[in-house]
Each structure stands twice: as C-alpha cells, then as structure tokens.
Amino acid sequence: MTTLSSLRVVVWGENVHEHRNAKVGALYPEGMHATIAAGIRELLPQAEVSVATLQEPEHGLTEERLARTDVLTWWGHLAHGEVADVVVERVRRRVLEGMGLIVLHSGHYSKIFQRLLGTACSLTWREAGEKERLWVCHPGHPIAAGIDRCFELPQEEMYGEPFAIPAPEEQVFISWFEGGEVFRSGCTWRRGNGKIFYFRPGHETYPTYHDKNVRRVIANAVAWARPQGVWRDSCPNITTPLEPIRPKV
C-alpha cells in the first residue's frame, strides 16, 4: 500500500475559465489547479504534489507520468470535448490498475468520469449564488475526518437531483441548497483496483477552493484514494492446472 510519505499526486486543471473570465482570474490568479494543489500540499505535507493542464502536450498526462501517479484530481468544464480519447483511455487503465481518481464539480461531465461510471452523469443546475450546506452522511468515513456535522458555502452554483450516476458504494456527503434542492455531493465507487471519489463544490466564479473545509475534504479524499496495490490487466490461459484433472469416463 502506498504510504502518505510516498504519495504522488497530480492535480489536473482545464485552465480555460481563468484566462477568459476576469472574476475567475482574480480568484485564482495562478489557476484553479494551483489553488487545489496548494490545499493538498498544506494538509498532506509529505505528499509530492504537481499540476498538469489541458494545454500541455498529451494534457500533461503521458504514459510515464501516469505510471508515477498514485492519485489524480480532475477539474474540467468548458473543454471536456478537447480531452484526447487516447489520454482518457490511459487514465481509465491506470484507475483499473489502482490509481485513485478525485473528480471535482463540473468534472461530472468529463469523458473519464462518464467512461468509468458508464452512465450519463447528468444533473439539474442553477447559477444563482445561493448557499450550499453539505451534510456528513458517513461520519466514520476517512474522507469526512475533521469535518463537523455539516458545513456551509455562502455562495455556490446549485446541482440537484436526479444525478444520473450508478448507486454510490458510499455516500459521504449530501448537499442542501437555499433554493430547496438536494444533491448527492460526495460519493465513492471502485473500478477494478482503483478508488473514485466525486466531490460537488467548486464552481469557478466562487472562492470555493480557498475554503478550509473543502480543502480538508479534498486532502482526505486524496489520502483515502491512494493505491492499495496494483492489478495489471491480463487474461491468461492456464493450461497447466495445480492439481491433476482425472479424465472423466
């Protein structure tokens, strides 16, 4: 099992809104990915945390780099369609082998999340700067460690049910919004040997990734999702059995 002191984390950012919208640029002058990475570094100082963006060759996710990555975090929105299928497939294979994947906010529509979960991953939404209250549904879960009964974000985009996901294996958070909707905002799944966590907050025009509770949840999720071992995919034909098989008459 990967220990916290040997944990290698890559924070992936689409890095588009930051350059198109002055409000987003002011909240995240070095990019949302830089702020997310800083939160992980602050709370998991032993981990090696680096960033990668859409604009880099192979989106910064080469075969070699992914082979050295224990946990990948993913924020995307405007440019899901620009993520190369070959890179998505590479990430999918690494998750099946054991790499952890943390999908944030609008990443619900990313190719990698849809491909791993196999459903539409659609939801209802509204951008009205309303309050979000996140309730802990699973207080003993390591992803909720250090979080009170609930916490609030004063302004967020609303995501509501129905959320077209397969039934989560664990429900860690559920959100309530000022306008009345609720949403399964913190969910886990396993695919192959890899752990996946979806965490809802993080609309680009709000300072969500500066919030101490959001940073705590993301760091907890990164630590939780670290590989428990590696499972290389193969389908061998075992022609020599361990025990002799008697011919049947």
Ligand code: ZN
């Ligand atoms: Zn959003």
